[in-house]
Amino acid sequence: MKKRDLFIVLFTLIVAGTAFLITFGGSETVKVYSDGQLWGELPLSKNAVYDINGTNTLTIKDGKAYMSYATCPDKLCILQGEIDSAGGAIVCLPNRISAEVGALADAVSR
Amino acid sequence: MKTERITHIAVITAVGCVLGFVETLLPPVVSLRGFKLGLANIAVMFALCKYDKSSAFFVMLIKSIITSLWFSGLDSLIYSLFGGIIALGAMLTGKKVGMSAVGISMCGGVFHNIGQLLAACVVLGSISPVYLSPYLLPLGLITGLAVGVAVSLLLKYTEKISKQ
Numbered sequence: 439m440k441k442r443d444l445f446i447v448l449f450t451l452i453v454a455g456t457a458f459l460i461t462f463g464g465s466e467t468v469k470v471y472s473d474g475q476l477w478g479e480l481p482l483s484k485n486a487v488y489d490i491n492g493t494n495t496l497t498i499k500d501g502k503a504y505m506s507y508a509t510c511p512d513k514l515c516i517l518q519g520e521i522d523s524a525g526g527a528i529v530c531l532p533n534r535i536s537a538e539v540g541a542l543a544d545a546v547s548r
Numbered sequence: 549m550k551t552e553r554i555t556h557i558a559v560i561t562a563v564g565c566v567l568g569f570v571e572t573l574l575p576p577v578v579s580l581r582g583f584k585l586g587l588a589n590i591a592v593m594f595a596l597c598k599y600d601k602s603s604a605f606f607v608m609l610i611k612s613i614i615t616s617l618w619f620s621g622l623d624s625l626i627y628s629l630f631g632g633i634i635a636l637g638a639m640l641t642g643k644k645v646g647m648s649a650v651g652i653s654m655c656g657g658v659f660h661n662i663g664q665l666l667a668a669c670v671v672l673g674s675i676s677p678v679y680l681s682p683y684l685l686p687l688g689l690i691t692g693l694a695v696g697v698a699v700s701l702l703l704k705y706t707e708k709i710s711k712q
Contacts, residue, residue, distance in 0.1 A: 443651030446642065450658050450689045458682040474673025527679035531668060532623065536676040 466523055468503045470496065471536045482523055482539070493533040503537060505530065553603075557595060561607045564591025568615035586657060586691045588615065592636070593653050593699040598706070601640055608632045626671070627664045634663030649703065650696030657692020658685055 470477040472491055480488060480498060487506070488496045494515065495507035502520040510532035518528045527538040568588040588611055596604035612632050616625040638659035642652040661684040668677035 440646070440648040440651060442645055442647050443654065445645070446647070446651055446654045446658060447689060450654075450685050454682045454685040457678060457685070460678075471672075471676065527676050529668070529672070529676055529680065531671065534672055536672060538676050538679065 467539070468496070468498065468521070469538050471538070473534045477535075490535055491533070494530055494535050496528075496537055503539070504528070505537070508533065553599065557599065557603050557606060560591050560595050560603075561610045564588045564607055564611040565614050565618070567591060568611065569619070572619050586660065586688075586695055589635075589653070589656055589660070589692075589695050590698050590702070592632075593639070593649070593656065593695060594702055596636075596639060596643065596652070597649055597699060597703055601636075604639070605636060608636055627667045630667035631660040631663035634666075635660035648696075649700045650693060653696030653699060654689050654692035657688035657690075657695065659688075661685055661688035 466482055468480045468482060470480065470488070470490060477490060478488070480486070480496070480503070482498060482501050482503060485499050486497075488498070490496055493509045494505055497504055497506040502522045504520045505515040505518070505528050508515050508530055510530060512532070515528050515530035515535075521528060521537070521539050523539060527536055529536045565588070567590060571585055571587045574585070591611060592604050592608045595607040609629075609632070612628040613625065616622065616628050635656040638655040639652050642655035647655070662681075665677045665681055665684065669675055
């Protein structure tokens with residue numbers, strides 16, 4: 439390790455910190471995007487099961503949203519777990535679907 | 549001399565592909581798309597430190613194509629290549645600035661993830677992958693550190709061999 443190696447450490451922490459501050463802000467709705475288009479804005483307060491394009495199923499239960507079914511082989515969107523009003527995102531790359539809660543999603547949709 | 553180098557680079561590429569295979573056998577540590585230990589980057593790093601940038605580029609290109617087709621299908625090739633090219637660019641910059649092998653490797657780890665997130669943004673047509681960056685960038689730093697330490701050791705031992 440050299441002193442110059444610290445440049446990259448510092449760079450990473452600054453970029454990651456900035457990204458954290460930008461993306462994490464509370465919201466009471468989940469925004470679902472399909473192929474880059476807003477598919478729907480779903481309230482976190484209502485328990486429900488949503489079928490997205492027949493490829494994914496998003497379940498909202500007790501203020502938490504999670505992907506309960508996906509046709510893709512790797513099922514990483516299901517493994518990504520729950521998102522709640524504190525912010526976060528679930529991304530399914532094979533089916534090009536994302537579900538987001540947070541300030542960034544709000545800023546983009548405006 | 550030239551034949552010797554071609555052979556060496558072919559062997560390094562083969563080792564890189566095998567390391568990529570070994571990685572698929574390990575259980576996923578973090579369930580994020582695009583998060584991998586990056587063991588195969590040991591081969592790219594080694595080629596960069598031992599030889600030059602064109603060797604490293606060749607190893608990265610062939611390794612990406614073979615491991616993508618072999619294990620995860622064509623759609624992952626775009627992420628692999630995009631991440632690989634950006635990572636190599638960052639590694640060359642790190643080398644130019646005068647970083648140690650560990651530092652260069654950390655540049656590679658972080659920028660590999662940045663490249664993959666950008667590719668995911670393009671494919672999805674949305675900036676939602678940015679949400680993953682607060683996790684993926686520090687993870688890239690850590691895996692880069694691990695790879696860098698491995699390459700430092702490797703360089704130390706191969707130097708001993710070539711002297712004999």
